[in-house]
Amino acid sequence: MNKQLFDVVIIGGGPAGLAAAHSAKLNGAKKILIIERDRELGGILQQCIHNGFGLHRFQQELTGPGYAQRYIQLVKEHPEIEVLLDTMVLQVNKDKTVIAVNPKQGVFEVQGEAIVFTMGCRERTRGAIRIPGKRPAGVFTAGAAQRMVNMEGYLPGKKIVILGSGDIGLIMARRLTLEGADVQAVLEIMPYSNGLTRNIVQCLDDYNIPLHLAHTIIAIHGQERVTGVTCAKVDANMKPIAGTEFDIECDCVLLSVGLIPENELSEEVGIALDAKTNGPIVDQRRQTSIPGFFAAGNVVHVHDLVDFVSEEGEIAGKYAALFAQSKLPENYRTLHVMAENAIRTVVPQKIALDHVSLDAVRLFMRVGKPEENLMVEVTGAGEKVLASKRLPIAKPGEMIVLEIPIDKFADAGDSIAVTTRQVVKA
Template sequence: MKKLDYDIVVVGGGPAGLAAALEASVNSNLKILLMERSERLGGILEQCIHNGFGLSYFKEELTGPEYASRFIKEVEKKDNIDIKTGTMVIDINPDKVVIAENVEDGLFQVYAKAVVLAMGCRERTREAITIPGNRVSGVMTAGTAQRYVNINGYLPGKDIIILGSGDIGLIMARRMTLEGCNVKGVLEIMPYSSGLVRNKVQCLDDFDIPLYLNYTVTAIHGKDRVEAVSIAKVDDRLNPISETEITVSCDTLLLSIGLIPENELSKSAGVKLDGVTKGAIVDEKRETNIKGIFACGNVLQVHDLVDNVSAEAKIAGRSAVEYIEEKFDKLDKPIELKPGNNIAYLVPHRIEYKINDEKYIEIYMRVHKPMEHIRLCVLDEKGNILDSYRRDIVVPGSMETIRLKSEFIRNYDFIKVEVQE
């Protein structure tokens, strides 16, 4: 088996892997290997042909392919980044030996000083929510349909029902309509849309596509191809109300019911995961419990905006360099970050290092339920409010960020963040 040596191995060539590799390259002369299972770099951005990317990172509105190509062009110029596309990483062990395979090298081993995990996430499927009914064709995730339409040039069907009002579902409602399909409606089990308001307006309202809140699909009908679905209103506990059940004909059911970080490799490397985010438990450098293994982007926490993915990946890329060059300066003891009232999770999970030049550390979080006119409060161990941030509105579908000031990074066992009215 071929054996290779690299300083930093980046697993995944989507927005996270690209930004991590680029940042590591800019800050060092280290040898970096970027591996991507697809034939091309760019990850999911390649099929996200709609615009709305880059407003915060590039201060302009780009399509997915445009956003990706800005990074791809930079990465390809770097002498200290080797790129292997069409390459599947099949194992990473805690000693940072990476096993991968491709057509050119066959099965090969890479010895890395540091590894950046940037594998992204995948969509939840029909099986994840166990919709009863026949195993017919025409039932697929919204992202699969997006790939068929935007990359392959196939139309998956004509009469479409979409379950789930996540952003990909909304985007696909518009896309299929523009391609001449009849999108009969988008069903959302929750009382609110989980996508961005902007997408609801520009993808559904612009084309008079109805959004049915508190609705779900209760059965899938058809012989070889889906012919109809049963839908019903749900009660407060999200159980279908049988009296409200009706059958709607369709030839395609698209699912936009959530995303799961793709952490199979992380697990084999011994990386510990957070039960809420389904991503690694990390410190502010995005280092996992395994020394020298970092995680960033959607494999760490599912982001709403690619701009945040790039920003987070830069942290991981820079940290991998600092780790190899032994530039880290540890606190006497780590500070745990604990989610309090109406906070589902916090990333990072702990602060390990002394803060040097930066004035703050960005903390990402999501709330459990929507609330208006609240404050995101930072509390010390005794419950004293150290700092607070006003928000007019917080919703689970929209990630929140606060900037934890450097003056609070000192002798605490833990710091809590919670929502207060």
């Protein structure tokens, strides 16, 4: 079996992978491969038929498929970029060989100089949140239901209860209503929604769908098919409060209870993961703990805007291309980025300093819970403030972005901290 050689092998053809491929080409890579397991490129964008994509990147409001198509076109313009569809990667080795399988070639191997992980994330399931009760048909994750409704042409049910008020759950509440289903309620275990405000307004309020905050499903009923759920209010520790139970009749339960970066492949290679983001620890070039392995998009940390996924893909693709050409600048020092106080996660977790790069570093952060009147500060050695941003409101569902010129890190010591303090309202 002769093994094909590539400068950059990209695993996953969603928005991060597409942007990585295009950027790798623009940065000098001559042979680039995208491996995608679905029957077409675009990833989850293809099932996100709602609008709101691309305001940053294309300065227009696109649907998911529209956004995907623009990137697919960019990739198709370049013969240096090869695409394998219907192809599943089984294993990635430390020597950068990739073992994959598809119906045409069977099991085969390719060799990369650099690897980019852009596998995205997957949904948490019923098993992950342990809802008691029977095991009838009619319980789906919101994303699976989205694919059914928007691409395959089936309704998952007619009377629907949605657990979790993340964006996918909210979008599906509207989508199913437009398709003629009756959405009974959306339940959220937290006292706030992690969904974007615009989605609560235009997906729930517009259709008078009730949102029960601090509520959860404590039992699913039905033998063959779901017949209903029992709900209850929860206390501050998220434990159901006795006496608050009520039943809702339904034939379908959708779960929108969080996303987990999909890192089986990266873990097998031995790449270090961040316990909070569940994605690889990366530097500002999106290089992981193993040289030559890069990662971008939802596999690193779950984003709320595809525009930022594309941006991250571009960064990873660029530096993967430079690595493949042995042009990646040598680091003289690596800084660690710590998340402190109200900040729960920060990406990148490391900053590699060299004598060449001029690109500013953008830190992407999330708070652990909703906060008001927050001052976010990035501090280096001696508590010196490198950058700051004042936020009237900060929500876990909305990423905070701070840009720092690279020269600010030169005398920042071995680590910098992203910290917060409360400020009085102006």
